[in-house]
Amino acid sequence: MSADRGRESRPMGGRRGGPMGGFGRPVEKPKNFKGTFKRLLRYLKPHRINLIIVLIFAVLSTSFSIATPKISSKALNKLQDAYMARKMISEISKGQDEAVSQLKNKMGDVQKEAVDNIKDKMGEAQNKAVEQIINNMANAQVAAVDEIYKNMAIQIHNGVVAGQNAAVNQITAQMGVVQKNLVNQIKEQMAQIQKMPQGMQMPSMDTKTIEAMQSLLKLPLIDSISDREEKIKTTIKFIDILYSMPENKNMDKKSLETAKEILSLPLLENVKNPKEKIDIIKKFMSLSNSMPKTNKTQESLMQLDKETMDKALLKIYQIKNFNVASSSSSNKKMDKMTMDSVNKLLKLPMIKDLKDEKLKKKTLVELIDIFKDMPDMSNSSMNFSSSDMQNIKELILLPEISKIEDEKQKTETVIKLIDIFEKMPNMNTDSNNNKSNEMMDLEQLKNIKELLYLPMLNTITDSEEKTKVLNNMLDIFGKMPDMNSTNSSSTNNKFDTDSIKAVQEFISLPKLSSIKDANEKAEVCKKVLDLGKKMQGSMENAPNNPKNNVKFTDEQINSVINAIRQTNGEYDFNYIGKIALILIALYILSSLFSLTMGLVMSGVAQKTVRDLRREVDEKLSRLPLKYFDSHQHGDILSRVTNDVDTIATTLQQSLTQIITSVITIIGYIIMMLTISHSLTLIVLATMPLYIIATTFIAKKSQRYFAAQQKEIGELSGHVEEMYTGHKIVKAFGKEKDSIEKFEAINSRLMNVGWRAQFVSGIMFPLMNFISNLGYVGICIVGGIWITRSLLGIGDIIAFIQYSRSFTMPIIQTANIANIIQSTIACAERVFEILDEEEEVPDSKNAVVLDNPKGEVKFEDVSFRYKEDVPLIEDMNLKVKPGDTIAIVGPTGAGKTTLVNLLMRFYEINSGRISIDGVNIKDIKRSELRKMFGMVLQDTWLFNGTIKDNIGYGKEGASMDEIIQAAKAAHADHFIRTLPQGYDTVLNEEATNISQGQKQLLTIARAILADPKILILDEATSSVDTRTEVLIQKAMANLMEGRTSFVIAHRLSTIKDAKLILVMNNGSIIEMGNHKELLAKGGFYAELYNSQFTKGNIEEEAV
Structure with missing residues (x-):
């Protein structure tokens, strides 16, 4: 049944187990994977150089295969770029020609609208300028009047301050002189009185005079006081003393009262409150009327009427700091103004209060004349020279443009207006009126004038002249303000500064069809699209945008522009050819490396298993007989053949395949990442689904394939039994039963086989389904990336190729993992043989018997197959040379065991077996067995x-x-x-x-x-009686002079044996020749009588 066992160990569908490879075969797991794997690797160490070569070739072969889709994608991208660039160049060229033609036609209308618009705007500017001049001059009038009153207030204030200080200084000085003179007079009088003789009558003085004189003498001299306030107080006291003294013809009481009032007033320069200031000014001016005038300003101020004075004094409330106000230029020039001009200005009606336009203009002229005669009013908002005033008069007298019907006259008036504007100052003081300010810019007015002098484009027939005028017009437009700044809806050709620049640049671009250089062509394409977009965004009724001719997104346009730079819109067949040659070379090299890798790996695998087979064969020759007796021959055969063959197949195919699969997986991931990270994440997101699906299906299919293997074994066993025993089946008429049993096993095999194949067959459709999910995601996201020009067609095709191929190496790796696991289990089974305990080696002093005689002796021999089951105990036997020893007994008595011990197939547990007196342990095992000749029961x-x-x-x-x-x-x-x-x-x-x-x-x-010793184990059991008689005669001659051991169940064959050993349960229970044993009537006699009837005995006797 060894062949049958060999068949049972092989999986259905070849070594890999059916259509699913590793998934189809029930995986046999090793007991010690790590240890067995390391041990198996030691067999590969001698071939490590070849393995390195295999690894290098595997990496190169796989790398080339991995790189080819990426390389081919470059060719596809190149073709795509060339196609897209070619298409864009063609469409943009058409769009450029159409746009230029439309622009030339449009610019004539634009010019006409621009001129009309200029006339309208200049009319508006004229009205605004006149209105602005009136407003500004009215404001200037108000400001000038206000400034005059303010200056008057400052002059009054400063005049009073100066007059008050002068008056105080004058009064204190005069009073100081008077005081000094009076004191001197008093002192002289007192000196004279002291010199008068006694008894002379002194001049009579009243008490009041005496007290006044005493007070005067006590009073400090005014001239000696440095402090101003103290001096003023002392002066006032002095005046009070003068009041109490007798009248002096030199002293006017009224003047003293006036002086005292002036001194009693607070100093104006020290007063902060405006009302107090005004009261002091009025009081001082009232008092000063009776005093002499100190300066011309004071005199002029005294000539102001009350109303003017009151208005001027009210400005004091507006002046915070008279020191700062006094330092201004107008204040300095106030003394130079003529009161006539001031009075004229103050009497002139306020322009802003006038309603009648003519009266306004008349008043404005008078105001201008007054301003000519008046000094520069630094704080006013107008500061014009006489020429400026003249230009303003001309502007006011110019006819209103909007009311002129004749276009020629209107143009002439516009030009005159521009000339006036060029000579006029900027009348705009309103920062929010930017448009009027722009119209007053001299450079812009010059541009407008140039535009008005240009001939109309629509009237020009000469192309060159038309182009020249168009360029001049665009230059002017580029420098002009936006001529469509109004909200008027009447214009159909709004044309701002950006549009002007865009049109000018667009027209100046060279024709795309005439450009040869790729970079220049790409730049022109980009400018055409950008300028077209600008014109569309800034112009009404703009020409058709060339971008409308190309249905690309902005991202795609940028990508195609780069493609134009690279391809110039031409197919680079040289590049494509080079890519094709590179791909062919890579495929050839990959195939060569694969073939070389397979060739080298085949040598490594076969040499490895050759060495392994040699070790196993040598090991089997050194194993004791007990190993073969305790192991089924089919199992040993399966280990030596199938398991070693599995190792060879795995080394040759699976090892290289797992290297290439792992490299392929890593390479595919790297390549996909170089193309797109997001798409790679989509592919990797399907990995858990693959793992779940393969794990689930693998478990299911393993169970069904295991059942299938079992049924195949049963079917094989049944078929073999029926084949080998078909005669018996027919003889007993059991064909029907055999067929029914076959049908039952076959039906079970069909059911489990169908389930196994169905479950395993789901794998690829399920893998395809998961792969298609990823494929859909790749298509959606990849399509978006293409529209955004983030990826090319070639990139997507290469990525899809990688993603579609990505699952195969993963499945292969899973398969190979199972195969390697089974292979390690097979290696473990082979190594179990190599690890078996061998026969006890010959001792170093083992001898060789040159001329053995054949004397055999058993001395107290004991042997057990199992330690707890006794078999032969204390056996003693001595056999002389040439004796024939027959051994009989029931099955299991130990007959064959005795012979095995004799030939040292087993080692005895105790005792001694010797040949010619030499212990068989001391004889070389090979020489020992040469002494024996064997004829076994099972013919081999x-x-x-x-x-x-x-x-x-x-x-x-x-x-x-x-x-x-x-x-x-x-x-x-x-x-x-x-x-x-x-x-x-x-x-x-x-x-x-x-x-x-x-x-x-x-x-x-x-x-x-x-041989010297002959062993016959049922040697004649399968021979007919006639042949047996002949053989016995030949054997008798052969055994003559040789020690013979005959084991037989047919006792008729051993009647002539010299000694018959009867064994039972491993012990010799009877010993003697045939007649002696029959005579004993023991176990042998019973055994003999059970085989022969009385008739047989008689027949034998005959």
Whole structure:
């Protein structure tokens, strides 16, 4: 059944187990994966250089394969870029020609509208200028009047301050002189009185005079006081003293009162309150009327009427700091103004209060004349020279443009207005009126004048002249203000400064179709699109945008512009050809590297398993017989053949495949990342789905495939049984039962096989479904990226190719993981053989018996297959040379075990077995076994000729020796009857000869070996009676002089044995020759009588 076991160990569908490879075969898991894997790697160490070569070639081959889609995408992108660039150049060229034609036609209308617009605007500017002049002059009038009153207030204030200070200084000085004179007079009088003789009558003085004189003398001299306020106080006291003194003809009481009042007034320069200031000014001016005038300003101020004075004094409320106000230029010039001009200005009606326009203009002229005669009013809002005033008069007298009907006259008036504006100052004081301010700019007025002098484009027929005028017009437009700044809806050609620049630049662009340089062509394309967009955004009724001819997004346009730079709109077939050659070269190199890798790896795999097989074979030859007895032959055969073959296949195919798969996965991820990170994330997002699907299906399919393997084993066993025993089946009429059993097993196999194939068959559709989900996501996102020019067509095609191929190496890696796991399990089974305990090696002092006699002795021998199950205990036996020893007993008695111990197939547990007195442990095992010749119960013949099978017993045996041995075994006759005689080839199980003939050949092989000790294990059990008699006679001659051990169940074959050992349960229970044992009537007699009836005995006697 070894062949059957070999078949059972092989998976259905080849070594990889059906259509799903690793998923189809039930995975056998190793007990020690890591240790076994390391041990298996040690067998690869001698080939590490070749493995490095394989790795390098695998990396190169896979890298080339990975790179090809990316490289081919460059060619596709190049073609796409060239196509898109070609299309864009063509469409933009058409759009450029159309736009230029439309612009030339449009610019004539634009010029006419611009001129008309200028006339209208100049009319508006005229009205605004006149209105603004009137407003400004009215404001200037108000400001000038206000300034005059303010200056008057300052002059009055300063005049009073100066007059008050002068008056105080004058009064104190005068009073100081008077005081000094009076004091001197008093002192002189007192001196005279002191000099008068006694008794002379002194001048009479009243008490009041005396007190006044005393007070005067006590009073400090005014001239000696430095402090101003103290001086004023002392002066006032002095005046009070003068009041109490007798009248002096030099002293006017009224003048003293006036002086005292002036001194009593607070100093104006120290007063802050405006009302107090005004009161002081009025009081001082009232008092000063009776005093002499100190300066011309004071005199002029005294000439102001009361109303003017009151208005001037009210301005004091507006002046915060008279020191700052006094330092202004107008204040300095106030003394130079003529009171006539001031009075005229103050008497002139306010322009802003006038309603009648003529009266306004008349008053304005008078105001201008007054301003000519008046000094520069630094604080007023108008500061014009006489020429400015003249220009203003001309502007006022100019006819109103908007009311002129004649276009020529209107143009002339506009030009005159521009001339006036060029000579006029900027009348605009309103910062919010920007448009009027623009119209008053001299440079802009000059541009408008140039535009008015240009001939009309629509009237020009000469193309060159028209282009020249158009360029001049665009230059003027570029420098002019926006001529469509009004909100008028009547114009259809609004044309701002940006539009002017865009049109001018657009017209100056070279024709796209005439450009040869790629970079220049790309720049012109970009400018055409940009300028077209600008004109569309800033112009009404703009020409058709060339961008409308190309249906691209802005991102795509930028990408195509770059494509124009790179391709110039031409297909680069040289580049495409180079890419094609590179791809062909890469495919060839990849194939060569793959072939070389396979060739090298095949050598590595086969050399590795060759070494492994050699070790296993050598190991098997060193294993004891107990190993083979305890292991099924089919299992050993499966390990040596199938398991080693699995290792070879894995090393040759799976090892390289897992390298390429891992490199492919990494390479695909890197390549996809170089194309698009977001698309790569979509692909990687499907990975969990793959893992879940493969894990689920793998578990399911493993269970069904395991059941399938079991059913295949049963079916194979049943078929083999029916094939080998078909005669018995037919003889007993069991064909129907056999067919029914076959149908039952076959039905079960069909069910589990269908389930296994169905579940495993779901894998690829499910993988495709998950892959298609990712494919849909890639298409959606990739399409968006293409529209945004973030990716090219070639990139998307390459990415789809990578993503579609990405699942295969993952599945292969999963398959290979299972295969490697099974392979490690197979290696583990092989290593179990290599790790088995070998036969005890020969001792260093082992001897070789040169001429063995054949004396065998068992001394207290004990042996057990299992330690707890006794078999042979304390066995003692001595066999002399040439004796024939028959061993009989029931099955399991230990007959064959005894022979195995003798040949040292097993080591005894205790005791001693010797040959010619030498312990068999001290004899070389190979020499020991050469002493024995064996004829076993199970005939063993190998696949070869009959001559080779007989000659197996003696190395280098001649043909004559082989024939003599065959004749001695009585096999020569039937051999010669065969078609090829001794050259007849026997098949593996020798089924082309009968069982008896096979037995004869094994006997002939033993006869040829000519051993000193012969072992016959049921040697004649399969031979008919007639042949048995012949063999017994030949065996008697062969065994003569040789020690022979005969194991037989047919007791008739051992009646002539010198000694018969009867064994039971591993012990010798009886010993003697045939007659002696029969006479004992023991176990042997019972055994013998059970085989022969009385008739048989009699027949034998005859």
